[in-house]
Amino acid sequence: MKSEPGLRDRKKRQTRDALCRVAVTLAAERGIEHVTVEDISAGAGVSPRTFFNYFAGKEEAVVGPDPEAAARIRDRVVAHPPHDSAVEAVKAALLAEVAENLADDRDLWLLRMRVVQQNPVLLVRAFAGGEDVERRLADGIAERVGVASDALYPALLAAAAGAAFRVAVARWSTVDEPLEHVLVEALDLLAAGLADPPRT
Amino acid sequence: MKSEPGLRDRKKRQTRDALCRVAVTLAAERGIEHVTVEDISAGAGVSPRTFFNYFAGKEEAVVGPDPEAAARIRDRVVAHPPHDSAVEAVKAALLAEVAENLADDRDLWLLRMRVVQQNPVLLVRAFAGGEDVERRLADGIAERVGVASDALYPALLAAAAGAAFRVAVARWSTVDEPLEHVLVEALDLLAAGLADPPRT
DNA sequence: CTGCAAACTTGCAGTGCGTGCAGCTTCCTT
DNA sequence: AAGGAAGCTGCACGCACTGCAAGTTTGCAG
Numbered sequence: 001m002k003s004e005p006g007l008r009d010r011k012k013r014q015t016r017d018a019l020c021r022v023a024v025t026l027a028a029e030r031g032i033e034h035v036t037v038e039d040i041s042a043g044a045g046v047s048p049r050t051f052f053n054y055f056a057g058k059e060e061a062v063v064g065p066d067p068e069a070a071a072r073i074r075d076r077v078v079a080h081p082p083h084d085s086a087v088e089a090v091k092a093a094l095l096a097e098v099a100e101n102l103a104d105d106r107d108l109w110l111l112r113m114r115v116v117q118q119n120p121v122l123l124v125r126a127f128a129g130g131e132d133v134e135r136r137l138a139d140g141i142a143e144r145v146g147v148a149s150d151a152l153y154p155a156l157l158a159a160a161a162g163a164a165f166r167v168a169v170a171r172w173s174t175v176d177e178p179l180e181h182v183l184v185e186a187l188d189l190l191a192a193g194l195a196d197p198p199r200t
Numbered sequence: 201m202k203s204e205p206g207l208r209d210r211k212k213r214q215t216r217d218a219l220c221r222v223a224v225t226l227a228a229e230r231g232i233e234h235v236t237v238e239d240i241s242a243g244a245g246v247s248p249r250t251f252f253n254y255f256a257g258k259e260e261a262v263v264g265p266d267p268e269a270a271a272r273i274r275d276r277v278v279a280h281p282p283h284d285s286a287v288e289a290v291k292a293a294l295l296a297e298v299a300e301n302l303a304d305d306r307d308l309w310l311l312r313m314r315v316v317q318q319n320p321v322l323l324v325r326a327f328a329g330g331e332d333v334e335r336r337l338a339d340g341i342a343e344r345v346g347v348a349s350d351a352l353y354p355a356l357l358a359a360a361a362g363a364a365f366r367v368a369v370a371r372w373s374t375v376d377e378p379l380e381h382v383l384v385e386a387l388d389l390l391a392a393g394l395a396d397p398p399r400t
Numbered sequence: 401c402t403g404c405a406a407a408c409t410t411g412c413a414g415t416g417c418g419t420g421c422a423g424c425t426t427c428c429t430t
Numbered sequence: 431a432a433g434g435a436a437g438c439t440g441c442a443c444g445c446a447c448t449g450c451a452a453g454t455t456t457g458c459a460g
Contacts, residue, residue: 006427006428007426007427007428008426008427008428008436008437011426011427011437012437036415036416036417037416037417037418038416046438046439047438047439047440048439049419049438049439049440049441050437050438050439052417052418052419053437053438056418057417057418058417085395085396086394086396087393087394087395120331121331124324124331125324125325131320131321131324145396145397145399146399146400147397147399147400148400150374151397151400152367152371152382152385152386152389153389153394153397155367155370155371156363156364156367156386156389156390156394157394159363159364159366159367160360160363160364160390160394162363163356163359163360163362163363164356164359164360166359167352167355167356167359170355171352171355174350182352185352186352186356189352189353189356190356190360190390190393190394191393191394192393193287193390193391193392193393193394194286194287194353194356194357194360194390194391194393195285195287196285196286196345197345197347197351197353199345199346199347200346200347200348200351206456206457208407208408208455208456208457211408211455211456212408236444236445236446237445237446237447238445246409246410247409247410247411248410249409249410249411249412249448250408250409250410252446252447252448253408253409256447257446257447258446
């Protein structure tokens with residue numbers, strides 16, 4: 001099934017990771033607007049021209065989505081036990097994804113979040129590149145609940161989940177609460193129809 | 201209260217509108233990537249340098265939000281009859297905004313939507329510039345329901361409403377249904393907690 | 401009306417982004 | 431080992447965007 005990646009592909013992933021890591025690190029140090037593509041590629045030991053063979057721009061190198069995340073999330077949504085609602089399935093999928101990524105390389109995520117915190121526009125842009133994630137998530141939802149994949153419901157749930165994720169990340173970077181907790185809270189509010197909260 | 205705008209401000213709005221109109225028109229004709237800032241400013245009769253005194257880039261000129269929309273929406277949310285839920289208030293505010301804008305200059309909106317349809321990235325970018333709208337909407341919601349303006353709920357409802365709006369516009373541009381109808385459907389789904397729809 | 405100050409426009413120069421192209425190197429296949 | 435496929439790189443080009451230092455228009459007070 002899954003043969004050896006081969007030296008070529010291994011190097012590709014290697015340079016991609018290097019570019020991403022350098023981009024995030026430099027952006028966290030100086031602020032992203034004071035980082036040029038030349039800096040990043042120099043730090044990763046490749047030519048500036050090569051940078052653009054991997055990313056469409058420096059923003060994508062910093063907050064761009066894992067190209068495999070979309071498929072993973074979609075599969076998790078479809079595979080989730082069918083007695084739960086679609087919202088539950090999406091919640092579980094997102095939590096699993098977060099847990100896995102955070103475990104993988106926690107330090108890179110923290111740097112990334114520091115960059116995002118200083119530059120909130122990136123959060124939205126991240127989900128602009130994440131339109132891929134959103135579309136595939138919508139496909140998974142459609143398959144799960146058994147409606148046409150171009151219906152309103154799947155697209156809406158996917159978009160709302162993306163919005164909840166975005167808000168959760170934004171809030172996580174300002175308060176001292178684990179991301180999982182905030183994310184659950186947000187998705188539960190969504191599942192509750194965004195009913196008015198108790199006044200404080 | 202509201203004194204005469206004065207010649208200066210009138211001219212400013214005039215050039216801004218001209219730039220916006222030319223940008224949308226050209227983008228609808230050739231596709232936005234084949235429109236340069238020079239083209240737009242030439243069409244509006246100003247220098248390219250002046251263009252950047254009004255917009256941060258050509259994308260903003262095409263899909264950028266009305267700078268006054270944020271305040272309008274916020275006020276409508278706060279002023280909505282208090283016996284309704286916050287979601288209802290947001291729904292009413294968005295519908296009113298859509299109705300007003302569509303009535304104002306319907307043709308420009310149609311052109312805009314044609315551009316967006318050929319270039320879906322703009323929809324997300326539009327709400328990147330609309331982060332202002334979203335923040336003020338969140339403020340209004342916070343005031344309305346009586347919670348801190350940096351709480352989770354207001355930000356989440358604002359973001360979810362934005363997502364619903366975005367999905368509704370996307371769907372509107374593919375099916376032949378009035379935007380108001382799709383928007384109501386989307387927001388009602390949101391208010392119903394995104395419960396699983398009946399299988400088709 | 402006049403003159404001043406603030407606001408707006410403009411050209412210029414400079415940095416950086418992003419892309420097409422052509423040539424070269426590296427890897428994989430047979 | 432030979433050929434082809436895929437990746438890397440330098441070059442050149444057009445465009446986006448910004449700071450600065452003028453020039454021009456508008457609003458206002460005297």
